[in-house]
Amino acid sequence: xxxxxxxLSADYGHTPIPARAGIGLKPAHFxxxxxxxxxxxxxxxxxxxxxxSGGPMHHYLGRIRDSYPLxxxxxxxxxxxxxxxxEDHVRKIKHLAERYQPAxxxxxxxxxxxxxxVLNDLLPMPYTYEAFTLMSDNVDKVQTILGRSIxxxxxxxxxxxxxxxxxxxDFLVQLARRSGASILLDVNNxxxxxxxxxxxxxxxxxxxxxxxxxxxxxxxxKVEPTEFGEVRIDDHGSQVCSAVWSLFEQTMQxxxxxxxxxxxxxxxxxxxxxxxxxxxxxxxxxxxxxxARRRHIHIEVSx
Amino acid sequence: MKLNHYQQNLSALLLVAEIPELHKLMDVLVxxxxxxxxxxxxxxxxxxxxxxxVLYSLSQAxxxxxxxxxxxxxDNFFFALARDYIREQPPHEPSLTFYGDTFPAxxxxxxHCQVLPYLPDVATLEWQCQKTLxxxxxxxxxxxxxxxxxxxxxxxLTLSLQPGATLMCSDWPIDRIWRENLGEEANTIDLNVxxxxxxxxxxxxxxxxxxxxxxxxxxxxxxxxxxxxISKSWEQAQATYTLADDELGALLVYLVGLxxxxxxxxxxxxxx
Numbered sequence: 101x102x103x104x105x106x107x108l109s110a111d112y113g114h115t116p117i118p119a120r121a122g123i124g125l126k127p128a129h130f131x132x133x134x135x136x137x138x139x140x141x142x143x144x145x146x147x148x149x150x151x152x153s154g155g156p157m158h159h160y161l162g163r164i165r166d167s168y169p170l171x172x173x174x175x176x177x178x179x180x181x182x183x184x185x186x187e188d189h190v191r192k193i194k195h196l197a198e199r200y201q202p203a204x205x206x207x208x209x210x211x212x213x214x215x216x217x218v219l220n221d222l223l224p225m226p227y228t229y230e231a232f233t234l235m236s237d238n239v240d241k242v243q244t245i246l247g248r249s250i251x252x253x254x255x256x257x258x259x260x261x262x263x264x265x266x267x268x269x270d271f272l273v274q275l276a277r278r279s280g281a282s283i284l285l286d287v288n289n290x291x292x293x294x295x296x297x298x299x300x301x302x303x304x305x306x307x308x309x310x311x312x313x314x315x316x317x318x319x320x321x322k323v324e325p326t327e328f329g330e331v332r333i334d335d336h337g338s339q340v341c342s343a344v345w346s347l348f349e350q351t352m353q354x355x356x357x358x359x360x361x362x363x364x365x366x367x368x369x370x371x372x373x374x375x376x377x378x379x380x381x382x383x384x385x386x387x388x389x390x391x392a393r394r395r396h397i398h399i400e401v402s403x
Numbered sequence: 404m405k406l407n408h409y410q411q412n413l414s415a416l417l418l419v420a421e422i423p424e425l426h427k428l429m430d431v432l433v434x435x436x437x438x439x440x441x442x443x444x445x446x447x448x449x450x451x452x453x454x455x456x457v458l459y460s461l462s463q464a465x466x467x468x469x470x471x472x473x474x475x476x477x478d479n480f481f482f483a484l485a486r487d488y489i490r491e492q493p494p495h496e497p498s499l500t501f502y503g504d505t506f507p508a509x510x511x512x513x514x515h516c517q518v519l520p521y522l523p524d525v526a527t528l529e530w531q532c533q534k535t536l537x538x539x540x541x542x543x544x545x546x547x548x549x550x551x552x553x554x555x556x557x558x559x560l561t562l563s564l565q566p567g568a569t570l571m572c573s574d575w576p577i578d579r580i581w582r583e584n585l586g587e588e589a590n591t592i593d594l595n596v597x598x599x600x601x602x603x604x605x606x607x608x609x610x611x612x613x614x615x616x617x618x619x620x621x622x623x624x625x626x627x628x629x630x631x632x633i634s635k636s637w638e639q640a641q642a643t644y645t646l647a648d649d650e651l652g653a654l655l656v657y658l659v660g661l662x663x664x665x666x667x668x669x670x671x672x673x674x675x
Contacts, residue, residue, distance in 0.1 A: 151498040152537030154566070155578050156609035159540075176497020182406045189497055214414035218494040220464075221456045223413060258449040261409075328445045335453060 115169040116133040117142045117203040117315070119357035121376050121381035122171065124364060130160045132371040140378065142169040142203075144361050147177045147193045153367045157213045165200050171315070171359070172202040173284075176218070179238050179252065181227045182213030197246065204315060204359075205262045206251035206284045207242075211273055225265040239279040251314045252276055253284035256321070256334035260297040268293070276312050283308060285358075287348045288318035288340065292332040301347055308331060312354035318381060319363040337366035340377060345384070352388040355359075360385065416450060417457045418490050425450075462490045464499040469506065469529050471584045472522060484513065504530060513608035521575035528577050531569045532611035533603045538567025544633055546656065552669075558634030559670040562627050564663055568605035570625050576600050578615045605663050614661060618643040623654060624663075632670055 122142035132138070150157050164170070177190060197205060210222035225231050232291060241247050254272055266274070276283050285308055294301035321340030324331050340348075340362070352358070362377045419425060427448070448467035466473050473481040488509050494502045503601040510516045515525075544562070552560065578600045601621035603614040616624065619640050626636035637651050658664070 127596055149500070150499040152500050154540035155537040155606060157537065159609055178497070182410050186497070192498075211410060212497070214410050216495045217414055217418075219414060219457050220415055220460050220494065220497075220499065221453060223410075224454065226406065226409060228406070230414075234406060258452045259446075326448055328448060329454065331449070 110283070114259070115201070115203060115276075117169050117171055117359040119359055119383055120136075121378035122169075122359060122361045123378055124172050124361060125161075125164065126364075126368050127157070127160070129371045129374075130152055130164075130367050133164060134160075138371070138375060140168060140170060140375070141382075142359065144171040144363075146175050146324045147172045147196050147205075148174065150196055157225075157324055158253065161200065170200055170202045171204040171251075171361075172197060172206070173361075174205065174207040175222070176212065177207040177242055178211050178213040178218075178234050179207055179242065180209065180223075180231065181238065182211075183213065183214045184236060185238050185241045185245075186202050186213065187241070187245060190242050194246050197248075200324060204251055205246060205248065206253055206255045206315065209256050209268070209275070210255045212389070222255045222260060224255060224259050225271075227260040227266050227268055229265050232275065234265075235275055236278050239275065243279065243281065249279075249281050251282040251284040253286050253317065254285070254293075256292040256296075257287040257297055258331065258333075267299075269307050273309060273312065283312045283316035284315045284317060285313045286378075288317065288319045288320075288321060288344050289334060289350060291341075291344050291347055292321050292334045295330070295332045299305050302350070305347060305351050306354065308355075313355055313358055316348070316351065316358045316360040318344060318360060318377075319365075335366050338364075338365045339373075340380075348381070348385050349387075352384055353391070357385045357389050409471075413453075417454050418493060418645065420490055438629075440558070444618045458486055459490060461494065461499070461502070462486060465489070465503055465506070468503045468521075468533055469526055471581050472510070472526050472528055474584045475519065475525065475580070476516075480515075484510070484516070489512070502534070506530070521573070521577055521580060524573040524575055524577045525580055527603065528571065528573075528581055528602070528613065529569060532613070535565075535604055535606045536611045537566035538565070538606065541566050541665035543662045544659065544666055546659050547654075549659060549667070552667075556669060558632060560633050560667045561630055561670065562633070562667050564624075564628050565605050565665050568603065568628075570621065570628060570665055571602045571604060572599070572621075573602070574599050578602050578613050581613065596621060603663060605661075607662050619646055620654060620658065624658060627658075 120141040122144055123140050125143040125145050134141075145161065150161055152158070172193065174193060177185065177193070179185075195204070208222050210225060212219050212221055212223060223308060239250070239252070252272065252275060254268065272283060275281070285305070287305070290304050291301050293299065294304060306394050318340045319334070319336045320340055321332050321334045322337060324333055342372065348360075360381045362374055363372055364377075434598070450576045461480050462485040465488070466481065469481075475665060476484070487505075488506055496502070498589055507523045507530055510526050511523035543565075549557075549560075576598060600615050601618060602619075603616055603624060605612055605614075622643055623636050626639050627633070631639070631649075633655070640646060
């Protein structure tokens with residue numbers, strides 16, 4: 101069981117996440133963050149890494165939460181599991197959320213558990229009506245237990261499963277609408293899947309309604325040559341590539357500034373490298389904000 | 404294809420070791436458009452990415468949990484061992500913090516690990532470190548707090564250990580093996596000379612700490628941990644080891660100085 105936070109002054113009250121770049125928090129960077137208190141707008145964690153009773157992980161996360169807004173990005177609720185939701189796990193995330201008051205909780209349009217077996221990967225869903233009904237029920241259950249709505253992220257995938265009755269974009273948008281959830285739009289994932297399956301990334305992104313997008317993710321991926329052509333592997337192990345920056349820019353121009361996370365999970369680099377990626381993201385966001393402001397002023401003046 | 408069928412079969416495909424079995428199961432997996440009814444190399448290759456993701460992510464979690472075991476057997480052997488373990492005992496919880504609890508027993512049974520008889524105990528030590536590192540937080544009992552007790556009542560105290568603190572005995576000098584391998588250059592440990600170890604594993608200042616106790620101190624702490632009072636525990640330590648009466652004070656100061664106790668209870672009276 102989780103204990104109450106030691107510093108009850110930390111009544112965070114859902115400190116909102118600004119529509120700027122945030123960074124995925126890695127224990128390897130705790131030292132840098134405490135030493136330099138870098139200018140980062142917000143951090144995101146995987147709640148699965150903080151479900152222990154006590155110890156250093158809570159100690160350090162509490163200190164970070166004292167200075168920065170926080171978001172929970174779950175990798176383990178397995179929203180698409182045909183064997184249903186692991187309610188115990190969702191309750192643990194709820195307790196953790198009560199302790200740290202994240203501004204958002206999200207998970208993926210995928211599954212990772214078959215009954216008692218956890219596969220620890222984000223596996224693709226077939227985009228069928230059967231899967232849609234099941235996922236809607238699962239998302240409802242999760243949101244009921246958590247007592248709040250979640251954001252659902254589009255996955256990167258290597259299978260384009262046959263028998264689909266709608267495409268991924270429709271599936272995601274309809275699922276969010278039906279569940280009262282929002283969308284976590286991972287621009288890198290759209291690009292990776294589009295390249296792997298021959299979809300059009302621009303078309304996918306343009307069909308996501310702006311009002312549903314609460315957060316955006318950016319990451320690097322690797323390209324592996326195979327005898328069947330290139331495959332893009334979403335390893336979160338490098339800088340955001342130029343094609344993804346360009347799609348991000350288009351997306352920001354269309355939907356406006358959003359909280360945007362830089363993810364880097366394999367071969368985690370020095371903290372400065374992540375800060376630089378966040379700065380680039382903020383430059384794109386600021387350009388869009390300036391445009392929006394100027395447009396707004398222009399409209400005001402012309403009235 | 405029904406969702407149930409798809410998820411059941413993909414789960415099996417991700418964890419199965421044998422390629423012939425893969426082919427046998429592949430015909431139930433939905434083919435991407437444009438491929439024939441038989442498992443195509445293209446689909447197998449994409450499936451390989453998922454198989455690799457599952458094994459890689461779980462093996463990395465195991466490597467983080469058991470770094471000294473990995474160092475002792477080498478990367479190649481460790482990852483082969485981890486792969487066998489993952490396929491036989493995949494995790495049941497999405498949080499991997501405590502994945503690998505049965506790995507020490509798995510090593511003890513594994514035919515290729517028999518040449519390193521101390522390996523299961525080293526794995527247990529690493530597992531206990533992980534457990535104690537993430538155990539609940541508790542205050543640390545200080546000698547100042549103890550000094551508030553009337554000396555005549557001291558013997559009637561029972562002391563509680565930090566949550567997750569463990570006492571562990573091994574026939575091997577595993578603390579030396581563990582410590583030497585934490586450093587970059589391991590010295591040779593002569594297993595014919597180095598003796599068995601009685602260890603205390605607990606968290607101190609946010610770090611897992613391993614203390615090798617002399618036998619009398621181990622005995623005393625084990626009794627205290629069983630819930631016996633100080634005088635009762637001391638009696639049992641004296642019955643086993645040759646200890647002068649006046650050694651109790653020094654032993655208590657030593658144990659309390661380790662910051663391993665979280666509080667005390669006076670028999671019949673609650674205290675802390």
